[in-house]
Amino acid sequence: MVVLSQPINLDNIAQIKTCMPASNIFTVIPVVDLADPNAKHLIVEACKELGFFKVINHGVSMELLTKLEAEAVKFFKSPQQEKEKSGPPNPFGYGNKKIGINGDVGWVEYLLFCTNPEVISQNANAVVPGISETLRCLVKEYVCAVRNMACEVLEMIADELGMGDREVLSRLIRDEKSDSCFRLNRYPPCPDQLQALSGRNLIGFGEHTDPQIISVVRSNNTSGLQICLRDGTWVSVPPDHTSFFFNVGDSLQVMTNGRFRSVKHRVLANSLKSRVSMIYFGGPPLSEKITPLSSVMEEGEESGYKEFTWSEYKKSAYKTRLGDYRLGLFEKSAAQ
Numbered sequence: 001m002v003v004l005s006q007p008i009n010l011d012n013i014a015q016i017k018t019c020m021p022a023s024n025i026f027t028v029i030p031v032v033d034l035a036d037p038n039a040k041h042l043i044v045e046a047c048k049e050l051g052f053f054k055v056i057n058h059g060v061s062m063e064l065l066t067k068l069e070a071e072a073v074k075f076f077k078s079p080q081q082e083k084e085k086s087g088p089p090n091p092f093g094y095g096n097k098k099i100g101i102n103g104d105v106g107w108v109e110y111l112l113f114c115t116n117p118e119v120i121s122q123n124a125n126a127v128v129p130g131i132s133e134t135l136r137c138l139v140k141e142y143v144c145a146v147r148n149m150a151c152e153v154l155e156m157i158a159d160e161l162g163m164g165d166r167e168v169l170s171r172l173i174r175d176e177k178s179d180s181c182f183r184l185n186r187y188p189p190c191p192d193q194l195q196a197l198s199g200r201n202l203i204g205f206g207e208h209t210d211p212q213i214i215s216v217v218r219s220n221n222t223s224g225l226q227i228c229l230r231d232g233t234w235v236s237v238p239p240d241h242t243s244f245f246f247n248v249g250d251s252l253q254v255m256t257n258g259r260f261r262s263v264k265h266r267v268l269a270n271s272l273k274s275r276v277s278m279i280y281f282g283g284p285p286l287s288e289k290i291t292p293l294s295s296v297m298e299e300g301e302e303s304g305y306k307e308f309t310w311s312e313y314k315k316s317a318y319k320t321r322l323g324d325y326r327l328g329l330f331e332k333s334a335a336q
């Protein structure tokens, strides 16, 4: 349970309430069957139009998903003082309501893990303390399975875009030095009184884009996740605990010179049920240059972005608030 350490402060609630009423229409989210021969075409179309799609027939064992979810719930149900022993997130570890270090808050508690074996072996800060060995092993197994699936999807993208080398994207997240991470989120049910006090939906996780290449989300059967369409409308993603949802991150938007869309998304608190989600963020090695791939560029086409490495982008991103437009600093202005 998330413990409110202080009496509820209405100013704080004002900060985390939604600014725009959410659309109740369940817009159709593209569904990709990984076994379908047309899958790569559908994936690329979805990355261009929405930056978001659902994957079925993925081959990841349902038993693994169920076990990891149960072990995560067990951790989140433990006493608050116990959970705090795994925090604060620095940036890895247990966090409660505070997201990042720049003042963002949400109706959420979470565990953030580094998934880079090299960093884990060299930096004690990258290992989350105070979690069970079972949870640690399940996270490792899950990340390995989901990374393989994400690589398959990135290889389909490379094929469809005619990149020649079909591993040009997947290699980045398979790399020993890949700066990827994994997050377990628990959004507690939001008490009716709190919902009523705020007058609108409380935010579980504020609107943002993910900075990495690709993110893979899996949740229990509780609604809350929303994506933002090109016209600014927010649409709810119908939950499906058997499937994975992929979203394009900022780095992939840059590597395709803006052909793919890094999708803005957020999570609204659910008044009745708690939502448990697990997200793998596939990122490149720190030294990797994030720049449009020559194979996607038309003759004479110029990059819309300044040159930067993932390390430079990450450093800059972590100085921003969730909702900030992080790529703005790296875009070439029209005059340049």
Ligand SMILES: C=C1C[C@]23C[C@@]1(O)CC[C@H]2[C@@]12CC[C@H](O)[C@@](C)(C(=O)O1)[C@H]2[C@@H]3C(=O)O
Residues within 6 Å of the ligand: 091, 099, 100, 101, 102, 104, 112, 181, 183, 208, 209, 210, 211, 212, 281, 317, 318, 319, 320, 321, 322
């Ligand atoms: C407010 C922040 C949290 C975040 C780092 C940041 O300064 C801006 C990006 C945020 C984000 C969003 C996607 C992932 O959940 C995350 C782990 C990431 O890489 O960028 C979070 C960061 C975080 O929670 O520390």
Ligand SMILES: O=C(O)CCC(=O)C(=O)O
Residues within 6 Å of the ligand: 183, 185, 205, 210, 217, 219, 225, 265, 266, 267, 277, 278, 279
């Ligand atoms: O919990 C979710 O479904 C999504 C959370 C999210 O977008 C994130 O952690 O970056």
Ligand SMILES: [Fe+2]
Residues within 6 Å of the ligand: 208, 209, 210, 215, 265
């Ligand atoms: Fe996200």
